[in-house]
Amino acid sequence: MTPAxxxxxxTHFTATSCVGRGLDALRAALRERRSGLARCGFERAELDxxxxxxxxxxxxxxxxxxxxxxxxxxxxxxxALDEDxxxxxxxxxxARHGAARVGVFIxxxxxxxxxxxxxxxxxxxxxxxxxxxxxxxQAHNPYSAAAFVRRYFDxxxxxxxxxxxxxxxxxxxxSAQRMLETGLIDAAVVGGVDSLCLTTLYGFNSLELLSSExxxxxxxxRSGISIGExxxxxxxxxxxxxxxxxxxxxxxxxIGESSDAHHMSSPHPQGLGAQQAIRAALASAGLAPxxxxxxxxxxxxxxxxDSAESLAxxxxxxxxxxxxxxxxxGHTLGAAGALEAVITALxxxxxxxPGGVNTTQPDPALGVNYLLDSRxxxxxxxxxxxFGFGGTNCSLLFARADAxxxxxxxxxx
Numbered sequence: 012m013t014p015a016x017x018x019x020x021x022t023h024f025t026a027t028s029c030v031g032r033g034l035d036a037l038r039a040a041l042r043e044r045r046s047g048l049a050r051c052g053f054e055r056a057e058l059d060x061x062x063x064x065x066x067x068x069x070x071x072x073x074x075x076x077x078x079x080x081x082x083x084x085x086x087x088x089x090x091a092l093d094e095d096x097x098x099x100x101x102x103x104x105x106a107r108h109g110a111a112r113v114g115v116f117i118x119x120x121x122x123x124x125x126x127x128x129x130x131x132x133x134x135x136x137x138x139x140x141x142x143x144x145x146x147x148x149q150a151h152n153p154y155s156a157a158a159f160v161r162r163y164f165d166x167x168x169x170x171x172x173x174x175x176x177x178x179x180x181x182x183x184x185x186s187a188q189r190m191l192e193t194g195l196i197d198a199a200v201v202g203g204v205d206s207l208c209l210t211t212l213y214g215f216n217s218l219e220l221l222s223s224e225x226x227x228x229x230x231x232x233r234s235g236i237s238i239g240e241x242x243x244x245x246x247x248x249x250x251x252x253x254x255x256x257x258x259x260x261x262x263x264x265x266i267g268e269s270s271d272a273h274h275m276s277s278p279h280p281q282g283l284g285a286q287q288a289i290r291a292a293l294a295s296a297g298l299a300p301x302x303x304x305x306x307x308x309x310x311x312x313x314x315x316x317d318s319a320e321s322l323a324x325x326x327x328x329x330x331x332x333x334x335x336x337x338x339x340x341g342h343t344l345g346a347a348g349a350l351e352a353v354i355t356a357l358x359x360x361x362x363x364x365p366g367g368v369n370t371t372q373p374d375p376a377l378g379v380n381y382l383l384d385s386r387x388x389x390x391x392x393x394x395x396x397x398f399g400f401g402g403t404n405c406s407l408l409f410a411r412a413d414a415x416x417x418x419x420x421x422x423x424x
Contacts, residue, residue, distance in 0.1 A: 016295040018262040020250040023100035026353040028241035028340040029063035033094035041365040042385045048225045060221040063239025063341025082123030082150040083206040085159045091242035108197040115161045115170040116187045118179030118203035120345030122153035125208035176399030181348025185266045202244030203349030228310035228335035231374040239341020243349035256412035261356045265296025265408030272402045282323030288404035296408045300328045305393040307355045310335020321377035334382040338368030348397030355395040364388045
């Protein structure tokens, strides 16, 4: 039996992606069903595809004392940390709990790989040696992202990076929850950051997964993914007693993780691993499928991934409204789980459903209640899915504090 999860509050959250910096830009793009995708013009990538590039990342240098961490990934992280009052919230948590009692848990897949690509172009022509100013530990190493955030806030608590492909930014919520549950920390900065690089673009191109048009999740004519970049963060703290919670407080109430290990780059065709993760999230929250009002789908827009996810969703839910927001932001890989957790939390707080961008004709064979238009709606609890290569699956369940009280007192739902 899955043990019940003690709710944690997302006291603050923020995200930056190709649709803009901060929650206001994100909210506006999703409500207007506006995509940030554009034809690929990144670096030296000569590919017929669309990407979600965050504007002017390299025009914003890192804080002077963090110069050793200079790379696109950390600059993107800094852009997000500076939005929506998030940095002030973390600083307040550090002052309240102490620097050693705030942990850092970051998901990424490529880290600062672009910095290494650029360094290889500058190798010594005679010896082949990398340039002397290249700093692998601070710039490329995946742990660089957590080390950077930790240093940015002068924190001394546990810090780690999860690199489990496209589930990375969701699985860090589980890592943080376990440390909070055991009493090792009192607050956690959780999130994901992934930035564009040639290895990612050409790697997915070699797998024949890139679309030559803006991606169309769950569409009858979907043809592949659009790679994006993003950074999303949340501050997790123990939720106060029910009477002390604001009605619109957003709580993390369920976490489900699984590993189906079906194939290195393809999901189980029946979506069994995804279904296991969703079931575990529901069980840890103590909620039933009919109590979930919205599902933010992983929705990559590849034929196999969308098909497998639809089978998992249909095995548990009956017509629950759902959509993928990757048509707006692109697939942000290691950051996707965090970005879409933020989107899910924002929808719960604002009480609205995001319509899928670019999708115009949902594939009837998938059989889900796919949203085409954004609209206001009463939301109590919502699910966010993130599934990665190798069958690493994670589903997160969020609920409003006022709704959770209703669920658990047995009042009509």
